[in-house]
Amino acid sequence: MPLYHDDDQAMLADTAAQFMGEEGAIAKQLRHWRDKGCKDGFGHALWKQMAEMGFTGILVPEADGGLGMGHVEAGIVLEEIGRNLTPSPFLTSSVMAATALGQGGDDLRARYLPGLLAGDSVFAVAIDEGAKHNPDRIACKAEKSGNGFRLNGKKDFVVQGASADMIVVAARTSGSETDAEGITLFAVPRDAAGMGHNSVRLVDSSMASHITFENVELDGDAVIGEVDGGRAVLNRVLDAGRVGAAAEGVGVARGSMDMTVDYLKQRKQFGKLIGEFQALQHRAAHLYSEVEIARAAVIKAQQLLDAGAENASLMASVAKAKAGKAAGLAVKEGVQMHGGIGMTDEYDIGLYMKRDRALAEFMGDVYYHAGRVAEMSGY
Amino acid sequence: MPLYHDDDQAMLADTAAQFMGEEGAIAKQLRHWRDKGCKDGFGHALWKQMAEMGFTGILVPEADGGLGMGHVEAGIVLEEIGRNLTPSPFLTSSVMAATALGQGGDDLRARYLPGLLAGDSVFAVAIDEGAKHNPDRIACKAEKSGNGFRLNGKKDFVVQGASADMIVVAARTSGSETDAEGITLFAVPRDAAGMGHNSVRLVDSSMASHITFENVELDGDAVIGEVDGGRAVLNRVLDAGRVGAAAEGVGVARGSMDMTVDYLKQRKQFGKLIGEFQALQHRAAHLYSEVEIARAAVIKAQQLLDAGAENASLMASVAKAKAGKAAGLAVKEGVQMHGGIGMTDEYDIGLYMKRDRALAEFMGDVYYHAGRVAEMSGY
Amino acid sequence: MSDLDQFRSETRAWLEANCPPEMREPVRDDADVYWGGRKATFKNDAQKAWFEACRDKGYTVPAWPTEYGGAGLSPAEAKVLREEMSRINARSPLSSFGIWMLGPALLQFGTEQQKLKYLNEIARGEIRWCQGYSEPGSGSDLVSLQTYGEDKGDHWIVNGQKIWTSYADKADWIFCLVRTDKNDKYRGITFMLFDMETPGVSTKPILLISGNSPFCETFFDDVKVPKQYGDGIPAQVGEVNRGWDVAKYLLGHEREMISGADGGDRTAAIGAILTRAAGAPLDPVLRAELAMFDVDALAYAAMGEKFLDEVKVGKAHPAQPNMMKYAGTELNKRRHELIMAAGGSAALEWDSSESSEGAKPRAWLRTKANSIEGGTSEVMLNVIAKRILELPGA
């Protein structure tokens, strides 16, 4: 498959760009909800609109009422989300939770997918227990209890956790905390008794939860996939999250770069447009090169994931790490090249820096994924 | 003690600069011996001259006939050696072996120091066994044999090994290969039976040996310091080597930078001196900053070593790593900014790149020393 | 006993007697810093006692001459005082842009009457100054400033706007660069002093990406600045239209201040601190990044020491503060990137039920201004290229 968008994908990209540029724009969404101190960190009306566009079901099979598209298409939407810093539960709900539900039984799908397709439901995914991403360690425990399970433990950095109608929770049903096997994924409804939320606002004004589970009773229907066999499902969810976050990161990088290059063409210093200074030209050109390469890595990873290729997971880590590098560079150069006004809350470039930081941590940072590339490559 | 040279040191620096600039110049020494394919990789006449200047005994106590100076002064000579790429056995003989002999008994000092002071003897130090520096692993074995020891094993990357009249060898007299204790240092004379040299020319046209020891009989007098207690002596030798190599590295960096900045002021492209291009100006200014900082780290490390301070060894690693970073940048920028002619053997800038590469490996590269900084700092 | 030893023991005794225990504790919040001025209040009696003892001894500005409110200490004595204060962790009795910036300018360029009046007021903490340099359109190109003072005979009418005026909303007076000749870029700027309560002056705090800030926008709307205050004290420092000389002189001071303040005084490996804070070994690739950073940071700490030693004896290149500022601020930005990485998602918290501070992310974002304020990294590199490397056309 060639590494560029085919005609249908290009059309989707146009649609997504127009929609996010208008409806998802910074002034209309991010600043609006942030300045309101909104407890969700995003707007439900936009989520509904995204459902009307078909975006929410982009990865949901046609048989289940979705568009049945792949990670390339989800990435197209995410890149525009990143470019406009549009706050939405798209990545956790339509990409990660939808990937999990895709491995679930008919009952689960019937229970949760219609709400997602309609833009009425929001989902979250709870994996990490601690401040750094580490899916190899799952201590949160689900013990057999009657026909179901009893959940105890805690989860951190659950993005949209407090807004979610359902949370996909990775818990341990056997073995010890760093065992690869013995994991089970559960679809935990928001009203489950015994669940405690400590919701925090993050630097990018998105919301995340520290969740505690104290004897949370789940019935057997809550299991996604096989009991004790959740690692495979979790890996799919993780790869979807990595590649999705990478696509959004490329969007952040491009948004930041475009804004900065525009500024270089407008701002005068010492009687010249600052874009005429060769030192800035070279740094901007280097940045362009890094962003282009990150974008190629992300598209490659999306295609491999859609094709179910053996090396998809390796490339997912390459994509997440490279997107992190490129976006990190883009926002740093962005703020520095904007000078003083780049430091003010009034200008949008600082918002890119904040979003990049939160996105960098989400599903593992560049160091984690570089290390994973090394491990998967056998060194 | 202030972190700059006092008047005596400044005078020594002038003397060393003049001497190396004239007698140790690239055309006169490095190119001359290289193009002759000289088996030593340096000229004995220059070594004799360095003795006449007093340089060879700079670290030898006055009681033993030396100048009784410190690592700051040795570093002054080394910086000029680095700046002129002067090939000589100064670092291995007058810095490292002299540091070892300083811990030896009267007999050993009487046997070896006069030759060093006169510029008649050359010494080497044999530590590593393998392609990467790793002084924590010493497998080369010395077993009791009569009144002395029998040496078996091998040593790699022994700089000046084949030219040396005496080689300081770190060997194991007890324990297993990664034990900290159980090391003994020996002064092994060149004519010891059972020693095999495989001498190789390195990229910078210096010479190094792979040495094998097959039942090499040493008498008890060959022991430097205490049997089994050689780790402390070895650590002193290593710190002297680290700080010395760092000083030479700063010289390489400054030599390369000065040559490059001069070139920026002479070479025209597109109707301008290339030094007028802001992108090159900023890179040159950044390089200047890195080299200055490296130089400060090296002087700090020298002073701490001379003062016997507790954190001297940590700072020795900081100095070696930072000098490696700065010199590596200096030679890369040097070759790139020289353009095509920088790639020709005719121009000296490439010689700086080659020397930097060999010096980077000597006594541990930037990665080794960064890791050592982390370990010593407790992480 | 040498004179200096004598001075040291006297100083030690004086500090023992006059510096209250509360003033030997680290500064915890803004109110712990006393800035003086008309509107100033003391947080507590200890702060007041310490300030007044220092003021009366001339120790708010120990090296200034006694006639200007200082203690007239020699450089060696001033160093002893600094050392002795640092030994007991004594807080600074008075923070002030008057001390750090206007004072040095007046000492160099002021008339005798200006010195007598303003330096004493500064030393006694009676007046709080702010600095009006940057404008929205000027940035690094300070000299392109547009704020204009129209000559009306015995006064100017000033119109324009300043930005990045630290504590403009709390200051009594401003020292301010004003264009007084539109035909000469460099020789058409006057370094003016005027009261912030003059009609037409207004301020507006700037919200930064890191949150609230001491920075303000300052607006001048037909502000009338008399050319003389009272008994022939000129309203400007230096000559009219030659304020750029004063500003340049002060920029040097500011850069030395900033270059000393950032990234330079840390001698402990950050990797160790962050690993302890994390309570577990860090990711191996992150550990490697920290190790590479610590090499740079510990080397820079040595550079900081060397720089100060050289400054003391006049051995430092006059443009070396630019190098220090560049390297120190870039390093500090990297330091905070690594603090954020080691802190992981916990370091992302902006506010939560436990804290509405977001100290880590705010500190991280704040460092991004290090390489902009007081001369951008790009300007620092230009200066190094021109004045140290002497590259052509730089």
Place this chain on the structure above:
Amino acid sequence: MSDLDQFRSETRAWLEANCPPEMREPVRDDADVYWGGRKATFKNDAQKAWFEACRDKGYTVPAWPTEYGGAGLSPAEAKVLREEMSRINARSPLSSFGIWMLGPALLQFGTEQQKLKYLNEIARGEIRWCQGYSEPGSGSDLVSLQTYGEDKGDHWIVNGQKIWTSYADKADWIFCLVRTDKNDKYRGITFMLFDMETPGVSTKPILLISGNSPFCETFFDDVKVPKQYGDGIPAQVGEVNRGWDVAKYLLGHEREMISGADGGDRTAAIGAILTRAAGAPLDPVLRAELAMFDVDALAYAAMGEKFLDEVKVGKAHPAQPNMMKYAGTELNKRRHELIMAAGGSAALEWDSSESSEGAKPRAWLRTKANSIEGGTSEVMLNVIAKRILELPGA
């Protein structure tokens, strides 16, 4: 079966019949590469047979028209041929600057007679060309070249010097940029063709820091170049004084060639290879550096694939080869720095009793030229800034 499938199976059969097994082995040394020309000799019968089979079929230049010695294949057919050759690891039958550089220039700018004569000679491997562009004083600023051809009516007298002329000492003819009008920088250059055996032409190989090289200095000392060869075949390509147009066209070709050739085609993590080679775990900080490099390298491999896919359908920005060249060559330099670091002191050996090759350090040093030859990294960044980002004054 489609025409293309038909062509594929025919091609496969033809290759089976005509490509000797020896020509399916990787190239091991210089003699394994056949460059053609007057002085050419074959290393062995297999090389000769393979070259002659391809020459007779037009497969030395498959996409050129048959009247010029090619096979007249469509782009799709040419791709099938490449794929099928690559499938059996078939060596290239003929390497030639005539094919890669002069040929495309002649196809675009040559007269019919020039095409008939030179393209056929090139296709048949009868002539070996070298390229005379760079001069000691010109470097990146190619158009500043000084080699001068004085107009003598029916001929020029050429004087000057070229540098970086690859294989000048082995070439039969040269295509060469010569100044023919000193008053017009861009429109005063002629793209001339002449015989390297012309009196006054001499060459001298250049020794590089990495050792011997194919590069030469080439000297012209009163070289007489006729304006016409035989039956009205002009000695220049394009018009007199308009050689810059031809050169610019070719520079684009060269960059695409180089951007494809460097650093882009590796999809295996280098850290794994180096760790295997070391036979032990590498230093943890070096491992981290390798991991960070592998992220960049594997991402760049994807970029290489994307770039080629986009080039095929004309979707790539026309200046994108500059980005590829920049990123690919910088990456390749980093790759070899890491190979050296992982190799340790063993990688420093220039010659020893076992080897007088020093393959690792020579390869490492050779990569330093990657970001200089074919347009420096600085020129690439200038082009990206100007043509892609459209920054002012770039």
